[in-house]
Amino acid sequence: MQALTPAAAAIELRGIEKSFGSVHAVRGVSLRIEAGTITGIVGENGAGKSTLMSILYGLYRADAGEIWVDGRLVEMASPRDAIAHGIGMVHQHFMLIDTFTVLENMVLGAEGGVLLAGGLAAARAELARLARDYGLSVDPDARIADLSVGEQQRVEILKVLFRGARILILDEPSAVLTPQETDRLFRILQTLKERGVSVVLITHKLREIMAATDRVYVMRQGLVVVERRTADTNSEELAELMVGRKVHLDLDKAPTRWGEVLLRAEHLSLVDDRGVRLLDDVELELRAGEIVGIAGVTGNGQSELLQVLAGIRPPSGGQLTVCGHVLDAHHPGNPAQMRALGLAHVPEDRLRQGMVAAFEASETSILGYQDGPPFTRHYLLDGPAVGAHCARLMESFDVRPRSPALRSSNFSGGNQQKLVLAREIARKPKVLLVGQPTRGVDIGAIEFIHRELVKARDAGCAVLVVSVELDEILSLADRILVMFAGRIVGEVEPGRADERTLGLMMAGADAA
């Protein structure tokens, strides 16, 4: 392909840096996107892919570094600049107005005059040309709400092309698509490439990288760790590079003493309003005295699994047995009932779910347990008892500062997490669900939290840990289940767990 000459890169990034507070999201990244190619950027969540693309699209400003488009140094102060330079972005979450037609969405922001009619007519002609040139046919008069998700995405792509983009960035485009729709998307991308459009595909799915791209950059912890021609590499190598070989955190664990089954999920499924299958026939058993780790890339159903198990969302099908109680779609549990059965839940997003930022720590320390003794007596909350309870939790879980009257939001992430964990473990639950136990938590607190989870296990609790940190899963779990696309695609023993196989399973390479 003639476009691969080094002189005329469609985009070149040089030494891009970006920090958010103390988080160094992108560390001196340089990369080239050749004209008329499909370039993949792959990496785990938090590797810096999306941040990098947001900088390219003018949504964020880089702290340092240069952006070159077609061999010219440019300034990207806003998406307007990016569009002016022929860069278009298709976001993971569509930016379409449901009640408008395709055509109306198309002219949004480019109406062309006081009266719509002229702009609409021009857009209709342009849409017909795009459909002819790129094979992207969509009924211009269809309402967005009536289109399938795949078609909506096509409208997003058309919108970008309509604004004259020659460089197309797609952020996790297949996240909401069925496999068939994904294949169709890739055929479209192929056509676009043949017509000279450059495509950047951001994804964490290796199968898509291998199927669609010409060249791939692997990012990890804000760095580009490697650049490869797709033809010269394979899924195994990319998985290894993406996950990164690291030593396990050493954790002293007594041998597992498996007890009775405390939680069992059978054929559990969850379908959302749009008909997307979030959980698909999940089978799961959790025994007393074990930690089961669920590995997987974010967005493969782990969050939904936790919500269903905790009673927050009712399942669409299947059956759930918690400590002998059977629950299903017709008799869904609710979080209060689950707690009464002996299930505790440390949610994935502690700020949004696990606590109330504006509450005092002591108030946060009883969230979910406020009804009944020991905190409520004679219909009144026992303030001193709540305060004493919080002080005890803070003492035993080393929450700093030890001030029950301090607002919850004034504690650091690690201390917030310890407080939430303490609250849930203090009730000596039979089943403990933990989502992302150490997300946003400093290293000292990570060790502490891990030890407490093992302690709970040794006390006979059945622990389920969902984490995107593979190291965490490997060091904590007695059994590892891998989730992909709403299914549990495999089980691995941590002793024999091999990061490469795990990475492959997580990326759906086996399931493909």
Next chain:
Amino acid sequence: MRPPRRSLSGALPVWAEVALLPLVNIALAFIVVGLIVAIIGVDPFHALRLLVVGALGSSESIGYTLYYATNFTFTGLAVAVAFHAGLFNIGGEGQAYIGGLGCGLAVLALDRWLPAWLMIPIAIAAAALFGAAWAAVPAWLQAWRGSHIVITTIMFNFVASALMVYLMVNVLIAPGSMTPQSRTFAPSGRIPAMHDALQAIGITVAPSALNLSILLALACCVAVWVFLWHTPWGYALRTMGHNPEAAVYAGTSLRRMTMLAMCLSGALAGFVGVNELMGVHHRIVLDFPAGYGFAGIAVALMGRNHPLGIALAALLFGALQQGGAELAFEIPTITREMVVVIQGLIILFSGALAHLPRPWLQILFARRAS
């Protein structure tokens, strides 16, 4: 007492947040009011003196100030309870109206047979029930149907108003009466006036509209405070207001909590009917809510949604109402409408523009600290 929960930033000390900011707001409002008063040719300081004396100068004027404050306390608490649940109840006006209908109906039905000690509690309960029921419909529409409560509560004010006119003109009008009002309540259906109650224990004050409903208002302040901060339901209600997802996580049904919060809110607003009809008019009349429901929003905002703050804000609003009436009486150029403008400005500065002086205060405090 706890510090207020709502603040945009933590840069100000608590005392400045609670006391200084509202005072600066009121001062700003008075400066603007003073300018307007000067423009229409009245000495602002003379007007201010008349206002203060009119509100607090005699036992009669103090009585009226407290009587108005009673109404403002009820509606202020009503707005605050809903606000703590993350709901904006703009239907206080209609809920007060229908609450009045409730207590009026109870009295009309039973006052000839029941003694006062039984009649009054029943009528108060009826006011609460009717007010709650009027708030329950918008609450239900939001919880189950997703209709926004701001829209529906406003609509329900109009429905309440039309319904009351219909009932008063066609159904409840006293036989032979030319004005749309019910027959007079029997003595057992009246709440004793404060001057009579005080007379009974040997204290003489000038007669005013102030009646023992003010004790109900004070009891409501305490009850709301206990409910919100010292019961598990109040805790769950505040959790929902701050973070609905956390409330779901904690096992609270958002629908049921929405119903609970709005019903409590409506019941509190309904007590305006007790003060007005059983305490003053002694019959059902038209238009007695007279804007108290809307003013409750400003009272709650100014009182930072805390019962103590609401009681203080209600006092201020009561004083303005009473002092303003005196002002209009004493100075012919200051009409009744002018007084409404003055009240509106104070509401504007302490409600909608409550955070206007915050950046200046922040700069001031930052400079002093450095």
